[in-house]
Amino acid sequence: MRRHQHRISGTSTPRVTGAGPSHPNPSDLTRRRLFGGAGAAVLAAALAGCTGGGQLAEKSASPGGGSGALQWWDQFRPLTKMLQDDLFAPFMKAHPGVTVERRQMDAPDLGQALQVGRRSNQMPDVHSLAGLGDVAAAALVSEGWFQPIGKLADFAGSPVGEFLYDGMHRFDGEIYSFPPFSGRWHEAVPWFNSAMLKQAGVDPEDEPATWDRLREIARKVTGGTDGDVYGMVLPSKETEYLRTLVERLAMTAGAPGPGNIDWSTGAYVYDTQPYIDAIEFLVALQKDKVVHPASPSMGPRDARARWAAGQAGIYLWGAWFIGGLLVDEPEAVERGVGTWHIPCPETSRNFVYSSPATGTFWVSKSSDQAKTAAEVMLQMTTKEFQTSLAEAMDQPPALAAEVIDQAQVHDAYRTCVTNFQEDVRIGPVAEVGNPGVWQVRAEMRDIHPNLGDIVQSVLTGSATDVGGQLRRFNDQLSAERERAIKVVREEKGVEVDAKAWVFANWERGKDYGQQAYAER
Amino acid sequence: MTTTSSRAPAAATSAPPSRRRGRGWARRLRQDWWIYLFLLPTIVGYGAYTIYPLLASWWYAFLDWPGFATAGTFIGFENFERLIGDDLFWNAFWNSLVFLVIAVPLRVGLALLLALVLNAKRTPFKGFFRTLFFLPVVTTGAIVGVVFTLLLDASGPVSLSLVWSGLIDSPANFAADAGTSLYAGIAVWVWKWLGITLIYWLAALQTIPQGVHEAAMIDGAGAWAEFRHVTMPLLVPFLVIITLIDTVAAFNVFDLMQTLTGGGPSFSSEVIEIFIFRTAFQANVPQLGYASAAAVLFGVLTVLLALAQAVGMRWARGRMGGS
Structure with missing residues (x-):
């Protein structure tokens, strides 16, 4: 010990005994002091290497003027390979020095990451808005989340230029985003296991046009197959799935849409007969014992896995169902999968209404590679990329009607997208008609139990009075909107009232396009 | 007291105590600066991630x-006023209390029973069983x-077996x-964490000298009498600590409950952590201030309940002593 100490200090002078450990000789480097000094040096080095945002200060510069790789966050798992092969790789090849790093997260994780990233100034250059709830893009624009991209790349003149709406993609005359996907879609597509249907003696070509016919097929599948197989799977663990499902079914029963608004009066319609009918239809399926009994414990992805495992014959979900299957359960696609139109209560068909497609990708205000980001995003508007997007079989691309025939997709996906053209119409969006609406929406607080909560409680047997619950929710939501309108008018001076939700020139069965807003 | 004062060194009385203390601190800091340097990471970490x-x-x-906003607007006690009238907050508060009241005694009691069995000399394969019960502890809650x-x-x-x-x-x-969702969560939580409480109890049982058990046996005490009059009184100090540890753990059930039930159906198993998470991250417009107020109010109410319980126990003990 002592010998070691002397060797380090470089002196043979013994330590003064009287000084003790608390009075060391400054020239005498003991082991303790050596470790102390080394610790201080490491700490100083670590602190010097960090910036305020917690990032390492050293960041490689790129030729594009920005620094480091272009960071890209989204939630599109089935698009992982396609985005890399058909967007990022060709762009990086054409632009040496540009690197795009994509991070895919589930929607809830992405929402949290964005909120935290925003507050700690560690936002990616480009990101989607999944997981941020029902916050209007206008609210985020107003809070300075994004920077405009319209002058960095020609989105207005691109093939999707006609789908750009004020209040959704364009704010104060500046383009902030664009819709790579189509607005013509819904989340209640009946996907079926064709092999199982045939085993049960059901001809998949004999499409069920009505809810009753769908019930009949579900009963046949439950009774006519071997083992523990059920006609349908209805994931009820996540109320968001139930909300969208009932909204879509209610539209097939005649409810207006999107947004659960009666466009002639601007009032909410949750307590109307189509919603009650839609919920009672789901209850009837359950009473028939054709719904997989473990459904209440399942989220939508769990349900897809159970469907793929051959435990259920029919599952109502979005167009991305088959793209997800190809990534996670490709054998289920090989076994046989098909799709029908969304059934209606009667043989006379009603339309499903959707809003125009929102902007999916946005460039962060803090990005120093906005031009590069905009150029990458512009590539998504080309017909070639839109075809590739269709081939990934996720949400239908913005140019679905043009590219679906030439795209190499599964027949079921082609049928699904073609059905959307027939079944779905674009409805009004209040924010587009009056920019003050987003401020009201941002002010509105959640009401619970909401539609999804009510459906869940009915399906799990903890509530029976469907009409009463829907009426209470409708009244509370209406009162909350009134309160929010009052607050934004009085405290923020925003010109908005309940008439902002009235679109008297809306016609059932017709798209509500750019011209209709102008003529309103 | 007088003796102590008269023995105070003269040098120490020549300067005001605060200045003396200040000089002492400065001197210690100068002399032992490296100690504080090594403490710095802990102080910084504790300050940044706890305080x-x-x-x-x-x-x-x-x-x-x-x-979505970078900063909030000061609104005084408005969030707390809203919380007082929010049925779902009280529902979550009640669920958390039910969880606590059922799960903690169950976990502490079951673990004690198992520990007594696994501490007994005659029990075979003790090491194997201890490992078996501890395995769920090291499995991720989610x-x-x-x-x-499933x-x-x-x-x-489970369901098919019962049918x-x-x-x-x-x-x-x-x-x-x-x-049943809340009780299912309680059962799974108790199962998952039983092993760690079992280890606490086994450690506590090891502190009881063998001689005490032998003396009880010589005095003719049966197994129950020995447990009641010898073992349990010696375990009481450990019971207090173990209950406290498990109580704190019962407030940290987010990962398990979120993945098991998600707080549903119909908010039937929504504990306060899920309420806070839902309000902060899953609302249509996330409400960070409101979620923070829920966390603060829950903390305050829990402390008040604990104080009320302590006062009640003190009063009960006083009455028992008096009678």
């Missing part, structure tokens, strides 16, 4: 802060939640039924 979030959540509780979702659903082995044995008529979704 700062604690204080920040109190401040946030007074803000109207939508999640994974346990997902696995038990085990407890209507097509899972097969005639205990229930039709398959039941224990984690997805409003009447």
Whole structure:
């Protein structure tokens, strides 16, 4: 010990005994002091290497003027390979020095990451808005989340230029985003296991046009197959799935849409007969014992896995169902999968209404590679990329009607997208008609139990009075909107009232396009 | 007292005490600076990850802060006023209390029983069983939640076994039924953490000298009498500590409950952590201030309940002593 100490200090002078450990000789480097000094040096080095945002200060510069790789966050798992092969790789090849790093997260994780990233100034250059709830893009624009991209790349003149709406993609005359996907879609597509249907003696070509016919097929599948197989799977663990499902079914029963608004009066319609009918239809399926009994414990992805495992014959979900299957359960696609139109209560068909497609990708205000980001995003508007997007079989691309025939997709996906053209119409969006609406929406607080909560409680047997619950929710939501309108008018001076939700020139069965807003 | 004063050194009385203390601190800092340097990471870490979030959540509780905004607006006690009238907050508060009141005694009691069995000389394969009971402890809570979702659903082995044995008529979704979801969560939580409480109890049992047991045996005490009059009184100090540790743990059930039930159905198993998470991250417009206020109010109410319990116990002990 002592010998070691002397060797380090470089002196043979013994330590003064009287000084003790608390009075060391400054020239005498003991082991303790050596470790102390080394610790201080490491700490100083670590602190010097960090910036305020917690990032390492050293960041490689790129030729594009920005620094480091272009960071890209989204939630599109089935698009992982396609985005890399058909967007990022060709762009990086054409632009040496540009690197795009994509991070895919589930929607809830992405929402949290964005909120935290925003507050700690560690936002990616480009990101989607999944997981941020029902916050209007206008609210985020107003809070300075994004920077405009319209002058960095020609989105207005691109093939999707006609789908750009004020209040959704364009704010104060500046383009902030664009819709790579189509607005013509819904989340209640009946996907079926064709092999199982045939085993049960059901001809998949004999499409069920009505809810009753769908019930009949579900009963046949439950009774006519071997083992523990059920006609349908209805994931009820996540109320968001139930909300969208009932909204879509209610539209097939005649409810207006999107947004659960009666466009002639601007009032909410949750307590109307189509919603009650839609919920009672789901209850009837359950009473028939054709719904997989473990459904209440399942989220939508769990349900897809159970469907793929051959435990259920029919599952109502979005167009991305088959793209997800190809990534996670490709054998289920090989076994046989098909799709029908969304059934209606009667043989006379009603339309499903959707809003125009929102902007999916946005460039962060803090990005120093906005031009590069905009150029990458512009590539998504080309017909070639839109075809590739269709081939990934996720949400239908913005140019679905043009590219679906030439795209190499599964027949079921082609049928699904073609059905959307027939079944779905674009409805009004209040924010587009009056920019003050987003401020009201941002002010509105959640009401619970909401539609999804009510459906869940009915399906799990903890509530029976469907009409009463829907009426209470409708009244509370209406009162909350009134309160929010009052607050934004009085405290923020925003010109908005309940008439902002009235679109008297809306016609059932017709798209509500750019011209209709102008003529309103 | 007088003796102490008269013995105070003269040098020490020549300067005011505060200045003396200040000089002492400065001198110690100068002399032992490296000690404080090594403490610095802990102080910084504790400050940044414990003290700062604690204080920040109190401040946030007074803000109207939508999640997408970079900062909130001061609104005083408005969040607390809203919480008082929020039925779902009280529902979550009640669920957390039910969880606590059922789960903690169950975990502490079951673990004690198991520890007594596994501490007995005659029990075979003690090491094997200890390992077996400890395994769930090292399994991630979220994974346990997902696995038990499958085990407890209507097509899972638990439900099918109960139907097969005639205990229930039709398959039941224990984690997805409003009447049973919270209790399913409690059962899984107790199962998962039983092993660690078992280890605490085994350690506590090792502190009791063998001679005490032998003396009780010589005096003719049976197993129950020995446990009641010898073992248990010696374990009481450990009982207090173990209960406290398990109580704190019962407030940290987010990962398990979120993956097992998600707080549903119909908020039947929504504990306060899920309420806070839902308000902060899953609302249509995330409400960070409101979520912080919920956390603060829950903390305050829990402390008040604990104080009331302590006062009640003190009063009860006083009455028992008096009689």
